[in-house]
Amino acid sequence: xxxxxxxxxxxxxxxxxxxxxxxxxxxxxxxxxxxxxxxxxxxxxxxxxxxxxxxxxxxxxxxxxxxxxxxxxxxxxxxxxxxxxxxxxxxxxxxxxxxxxxxxxxxxxxx
Amino acid sequence: xxxxxxxxxxxxxxxxxxxxxxxxxxxxxxxxxxxxxxxxxxxxxxxxxxxxxxxxxxxxxxxxxxxxxxxxxxxxxxxxxxxxxxxxxxxxxxxxxxxxxxxxxxxxxxxxxxxx
Numbered sequence: 001x002x003x004x005x006x007x008x009x010x011x012x013x014x015x016x017x018x019x020x021x022x023x024x025x026x027x028x029x030x031x032x033x034x035x036x037x038x039x040x041x042x043x044x045x046x047x048x049x050x051x052x053x054x055x056x057x058x059x060x061x062x063x064x065x066x067x068x069x070x071x072x073x074x075x076x077x078x079x080x081x082x083x084x085x086x087x088x089x090x091x092x093x094x095x096x097x098x099x100x101x102x103x104x105x106x107x108x109x110x111x
Numbered sequence: 112x113x114x115x116x117x118x119x120x121x122x123x124x125x126x127x128x129x130x131x132x133x134x135x136x137x138x139x140x141x142x143x144x145x146x147x148x149x150x151x152x153x154x155x156x157x158x159x160x161x162x163x164x165x166x167x168x169x170x171x172x173x174x175x176x177x178x179x180x181x182x183x184x185x186x187x188x189x190x191x192x193x194x195x196x197x198x199x200x201x202x203x204x205x206x207x208x209x210x211x212x213x214x215x216x217x218x219x220x221x222x223x224x225x226x227x
């Protein structure tokens with residue numbers, strides 16, 4: 001069974017620091033990787049996608065992919081209290097339309 | 112509308128009752144997904160439409176679950192003879208593209224179903 005694993009947290013980070021969120025996946029054939037942010041009681045919001053090894057930067061967010069290690073991470077620079085949310089990692093193997101999701105990591109940014 | 116709209120926002124059903132959940136995607140979006148999210152878990156895929164065609168329904172948990180998108184826009188997820196284990200938030204998402212690397216880009220606010 002294809003799995004996506006995330007540390008449930010909570011991960012507590014001081015305001016202004018770098019938050020590092022990690023995700024591992026079991027299917028070596030996975031091709032597309034996504035990070036979503038979900039505020040409590042709200043729906044997921046797509047924040048980053050990454051398809052090839054290396055880093056992809058978008059504003060304060062950087063996604064990192066290492067297919068050999070089956071590992072994808074999200075870095076949030078200059079963390080703000082508004083970044084406090086649950087961050088969900090999702091993976092697609094390219095053979096169908098399904099995303100396999102992790103259970104999410106709860107991030108708390110302390111002012 | 113500006114975003115994906117789902118209705119109702121909340122639904123309480125008695126066990127055994129049939130329910131219908133509606134999703135109105137962003138206008139022009141080809142792809143439409145239904146997901147089920149239990150408390151404290153990530154979403155789980157239910158089904159995928161590309162326009163009016165249901166290309167993947169492998170995530171539907173039983174034959175009590177049925178989804179349709181007859182005109183390629185609004186979609187309805189129907190659950191017959193609801194059971195307590197059906198209690199969850201049902202999320203609809205849409206995306207502009209229809210290619211294989213499609214991603215659930217825009218989510219609606221969800222319908223919270225509680226079966227009592």
